[in-house]
Amino acid sequence: MLRAIAITRRFGRTLALDGVDFEAIPGEIHALVGENGAGKTTLMNVLAGWLVPDHGEALLDGRALQAGSPRAALAAGIAAVHQSPMLFERMRWEENLALGGFDTGAGADALDLAAVAARARSLAAKLGFELPPAGATVENLSVAERVRLEVLRALSFNPRVLILDEPTSVLAPSQLSAFLDLLRNLRGEGRIVVLITHKLAEAIAVADRITVLRRGRVAARTTPAETSEEKLAGLMIGEIVTQPDASAARPHPGGPVLHVENLTLDDRTGRRILDRLSFRVAAGEIVGLAGVDGNGQTELVELLAGVRHPGSGKVTLHDGSSRAMAVIPQNRDLDGLILDMRLWENLMLARPIREQVTSHGWLNSWRASDLCRELIERFRIRAPGPETIAGALSGGNRQRLEVARAIASRPRLIVAHNICRGLDLAATAEVHRTLLEFTAAGGAVLLVSSDLDELLAICGRLLIISRGKIRETNPGDRDPQRLGLLMAGAGD
Amino acid sequence: MLSAVAKPFAALALAAALISVVLAALGASPAGVFAALGEGAFGSWYACVDTIVKSTPLVFTGLAISLAFSGALWNIGADGQLTIGAIAAGAVGPHLADFPHSIAIVTILAAGALGGAAWGGLAGWLRARRDVNEVISTIMLNFVAVQALSWVVHGPLMEPSRAYPTSSPIASAAQLEFYFAPSRLNLGMLLAVALAAACYLLLFRTGTGFELRAMGRNRRAATFFGVRIPALTVWAMAVSGALAGLGGAVQVSAISHRLYEKLSPGWGFEAIAVALVARLNPLAIVPAALLFGALDNGSQAMQRTQGISPELVQVIQGLVILIILAFDTPAWSGLREQIFGASSEEAAAVPPVAEMPDA
Numbered sequence: 146m147l148r149a150i151a152i153t154r155r156f157g158r159t160l161a162l163d164g165v166d167f168e169a170i171p172g173e174i175h176a177l178v179g180e181n182g183a184g185k186t187t188l189m190n191v192l193a194g195w196l197v198p199d200h201g202e203a204l205l206d207g208r209a210l211q212a213g214s215p216r217a218a219l220a221a222g223i224a225a226v227h228q229s230p231m232l233f234e235r236m237r238w239e240e241n242l243a244l245g246g247f248d249t250g251a252g253a254d255a256l257d258l259a260a261v262a263a264r265a266r267s268l269a270a271k272l273g274f275e276l277p278p279a280g281a282t283v284e285n286l287s288v289a290e291r292v293r294l295e296v297l298r299a300l301s302f303n304p305r306v307l308i309l310d311e312p313t314s315v316l317a318p319s320q321l322s323a324f325l326d327l328l329r330n331l332r333g334e335g336r337i338v339v340l341i342t343h344k345l346a347e348a349i350a351v352a353d354r355i356t357v358l359r360r361g362r363v364a365a366r367t368t369p370a371e372t373s374e375e376k377l378a379g380l381m382i383g384e385i386v387t388q389p390d391a392s393a394a395r396p397h398p399g400g401p402v403l404h405v406e407n408l409t410l411d412d413r414t415g416r417r418i419l420d421r422l423s424f425r426v427a428a429g430e431i432v433g434l435a436g437v438d439g440n441g442q443t444e445l446v447e448l449l450a451g452v453r454h455p456g457s458g459k460v461t462l463h464d465g466s467s468r469a470m471a472v473i474p475q476n477r478d479l480d481g482l483i484l485d486m487r488l489w490e491n492l493m494l495a496r497p498i499r500e501q502v503t504s505h506g507w508l509n510s511w512r513a514s515d516l517c518r519e520l521i522e523r524f525r526i527r528a529p530g531p532e533t534i535a536g537a538l539s540g541g542n543r544q545r546l547e548v549a550r551a552i553a554s555r556p557r558l559i560v561a562h563n564i565c566r567g568l569d570l571a572a573t574a575e576v577h578r579t580l581l582e583f584t585a586a587g588g589a590v591l592l593v594s595s596d597l598d599e600l601l602a603i604c605g606r607l608l609i610i611s612r613g614k615i616r617e618t619n620p621g622d623r624d625p626q627r628l629g630l631l632m633a634g635a636g637d
Numbered sequence: 638m639l640s641a642v643a644k645p646f647a648a649l650a651l652a653a654a655l656i657s658v659v660l661a662a663l664g665a666s667p668a669g670v671f672a673a674l675g676e677g678a679f680g681s682w683y684a685c686v687d688t689i690v691k692s693t694p695l696v697f698t699g700l701a702i703s704l705a706f707s708g709a710l711w712n713i714g715a716d717g718q719l720t721i722g723a724i725a726a727g728a729v730g731p732h733l734a735d736f737p738h739s740i741a742i743v744t745i746l747a748a749g750a751l752g753g754a755a756w757g758g759l760a761g762w763l764r765a766r767r768d769v770n771e772v773i774s775t776i777m778l779n780f781v782a783v784q785a786l787s788w789v790v791h792g793p794l795m796e797p798s799r800a801y802p803t804s805s806p807i808a809s810a811a812q813l814e815f816y817f818a819p820s821r822l823n824l825g826m827l828l829a830v831a832l833a834a835a836c837y838l839l840l841f842r843t844g845t846g847f848e849l850r851a852m853g854r855n856r857r858a859a860t861f862f863g864v865r866i867p868a869l870t871v872w873a874m875a876v877s878g879a880l881a882g883l884g885g886a887v888q889v890s891a892i893s894h895r896l897y898e899k900l901s902p903g904w905g906f907e908a909i910a911v912a913l914v915a916r917l918n919p920l921a922i923v924p925a926a927l928l929f930g931a932l933d934n935g936s937q938a939m940q941r942t943q944g945i946s947p948e949l950v951q952v953i954q955g956l957v958i959l960i961i962l963a964f965d966t967p968a969w970s971g972l973r974e975q976i977f978g979a980s981s982e983e984a985a986a987v988p989p990v991a992e993m994p995d996a
Contacts, residue, residue: 452860474861483855493847494862503844510842 146170147223147306147337152191152201154184161187162198163361169354171305174328174338176348179358180381180569181541185341186228188358189308192339193225194218205306222305226295226312228567234284238277238294239265247301265297272296272327287439288475288563289595307331308339311567313347325351343381343569345374357381382571398605399428401463402558402589403449403470408458410444410613418444420613422458426558431580431590433604434615435597437632438563441613442593446472446562449591464557471495471551475562475593477540481547484536488528488546489517491535497554516553524549524579541572548579559583562593577603597625597632648960649928655960656953660945670943674950677938678931684938686820690892692930694719694901696829697884698908699915699922700836701757705877706917707840709853710870714760714775715881716905717782718753722882724786725752726889727896728794730807741810746886753882754875756782761874765867771874779905787898794896804896813891825887829923832880836919849873881905910958929954 149167153160162184169175179185190196192203197213204210211217218225232241239258247261262279269276274293277286286294292312299307313321328338328351342348348355349369357365357380365380403426410419419441426432436442447453449460450472462469474480482491493499493513502513517531526545528538535543544564551559559580565573580590581603594600600607607618609631618628657667678688698715705712726749733741756778763769787802789795794804813823840846852859852869860866884904893900911929915921936950 447861450861451863472861479855480857480861483851483858486851486854490847490851494851494858496863499844499847506843506845508842508844508847 173353176352183358224299224304228310289438398430404461433600436610469557471556473561489531520549652956674935678935694904695926699911701880702912703917708849717779718878718881719885720782721756722749722753723885726886733811734808749886750879754879757878758875761871823891
């Protein structure tokens with residue numbers, strides 16, 4: 146039995162965990178649900194030996210775990226899959242897996258990558274995963290591929306306790322059921338599975354017990370039979386979130402803003418990433434681009450942002466200048482923010498804001514601070530002030546900062562990629578409301594996401610990207626199952 | 638928690654304590670040795686001036702390092718850039734006799750800056766266009782610069798009598814004069830201090846400086862938001878090289894007045910330590926360079942009066958740097974990330990930062 150007793154952990158002035166008790170027994174899937182900042186990840190980090198709690202202790206089968214030692218936790222049989230994959234970017238995926246238990250080759254010093262790959266492939270086949278081509282380095286993999294790698298690595302340790310932090314947010318709908326089956330298999334083998342999630346339907350579908358955290362405390366312990374999504378949502382946030390009304394988006398879009406024609410891109414090895422993409426986005430509409438991660442979306446966004454150049458084809462912005470577009474990249478910690486810089490400095494990353502606060506090359510940091518203070522207020526970013534370091538913000542507030550920066554750049558088009566990933570209900574609703582307001586005022590949005598429900602909720606038109614090709618769906622076709630099949634590449 | 642200002646002093650005290658133990662073990666009197674060190678560095682007007690003179694090249698090269706490192710451009714080639722700057726200054730210097738003093742001075746310094754800029758810019762261009770790691774290219778260019786200096790003083794720039802491997806002396810119009818001669822006090826340090834202020838303004842008060850720092854902290858994000866990385870890389874390496882080259886020109890114009898082999902005792906490398914101790918802050922480069930200059934200068938007195946080898950001063954310097962770095966400055970974290978390849982993503986995944994809750 147895995148137990149955490151009266152865990153308290155403080156970060157600065159913030160109480161992340163306040164006397165939390167938690168227990169999970171062998172042969173159960175225990176879901177840990179809660180909002181961003183509720184303390185779920187902190188609890189996982191304590192259990193996995195990543196963090197030393199201020200008070201309290203973690204025990205496995207009655208034996209206390211050495212606090213703050215991931216190695217000890219792993220030796221005791223606790224493996225964790227982190228939300229942001231902890232992989233070696235510049236190494237091959239096989240080498241990343243070799244760090245786990247896959248390398249049981251002849252000598253301790255002999256590293257047999259072929260054997261590692263073979264073991265990984267056989268395990269992946271059981272789980273219904275596809276692995277990247279041999280020798281691919283992690284930096285070239287999609288987010289979904291990275292998470293799969295990390296799950297594989299954790300399983301390679303043959304753990305008695307597997308803790309997963311939001312593992313499903315990057316899986317395709319078709320992969321989801323296989324993944325949940327995998328969790329059930331692990332439970333069947335008598336292991337303890339702790340599933341951290343904010344997708345309540347998943348928790349109810351797969352968990353045996355559910356623990357709800359709210360602001361560092363246990364708000365409830367329940368079982369799927371006794372509860373419902375609505376009840377859980379209420380327990381998580383303590384209030385009812387009003388979903389934004391998609392009908393607020395203008396039914397009749399205005400003039401064209403973005404025009405993409407025959408966009409084609411090949412990678413270095415000649416593999417086709419984007420295949421003759423053509424689409425338009427008009428003023429006043431939110432166009433959704435749905436797809437399973439790794440089907441060309443990241444490259445498309447990078448192309449639009451000007452980070453990459455297309456092999457052929459054309460991107461036209463009907464304002465003429467590229468300044469008219471603001472991009473919110475999917476990986477906010479890696480691409481969107483500079484975590485060890487201040488909030489006002491992060492605002493200045495956006496060129497229009499940078500130009501707004503510099504004159505003749507000189508930076509007016511007062512003006513930047515004022516603007517930042519204004520945005521903190523307007524977008525309700527929970528931060529002490531403009532001088533705060535971006536890395537000190539929680540995920541939800543980092544996302545608010547990015548959205549605030551995009552809006553403050555006064556663009557005609559916002560390209561946003563997976564911006565609500567990992568955000569809780571309240572934060573998601575807020576981001577959506579901001580985008581709807583932006584389009585109501587005549588802006589255009591291209592929302593790239595792997596979350597079909599999100600897109601169906603707020604998008605007027607829906608495009609689907611699969612293997613680098615785009616198809617437009619019928620406006621009336623809103624059947625998630627059919628669309629999910631299209632996302633998975635059916636009908637190619 | 639020690640403040641940023643107190644840290645270097647605490648480190649210095651700790652280094653002094655360690656050195657005392659070593660000295661005592663060698664049978665010397667720590668108090669006497671440190672007194673001699675202080676006496677040699679600051680004991681008289683001449684000692685003070687010499688400390689300033691010895692520190693001046695370290696300020697120029699330290700600024701060069703801090704500017705490049707701020708953009709995560711690991712310029713290890715300040716020594717080569719200084720050398721090329723000196724060669725350029727030594728080459729034009731003898732031909733400036735007919736010019737007014739002010740024009741001659743501006744010309745010789747500009748020659749040095751241009752020479753250094755070319756040398757640094759070359760490494761920047763290689764990085765931007767051919768993706769050649771600037772650590773490697775700048776180290777290699779150091780060797781080239783040293784051999785180039787050796788070649789010119791034996792060849793094209795050798796003095797007319799061909800007796801000594803030095804260049805002809807520069808015209809007196811191109812010399813930064815000594816105030817209060819025979820002390821060697823000259824305008825070099827004043828120029829260095831002014832440049833330190835200018836570098837600070839550039840880094841922290843201009844849009845370009847912001848882009849450079851953004852590139853240094855998170856190259857990917859900078860790319861995403863339209864920072865032109867290749868152009869900025871070439872520019873920053875060229876400016877860094879120009880600062881080092883200017884240091885070389887000041888040395889030729891004010892002190893050596895001619896070129897000879899091994900003109901630099903390794904200022905460009907010592908400057909890396911200076912810049913790290915100053916945590917890459919241009920304003921802190923000046924006191925950091927003075928500290929190193931004082932240790933250099935004081936070592937001679939120490940040797941004279943206490944019979945301690947000047948090598949011991951290098952031991953002290955090494956200890957000071959190690960201890961300051963052990964106090965963990967941000968500059969060091971940046972270098973560590975570069976060396977061990979920790980991405981900002983991994984840094985972000987460290988729980989205490991990433992896990993700060995909303996409330």
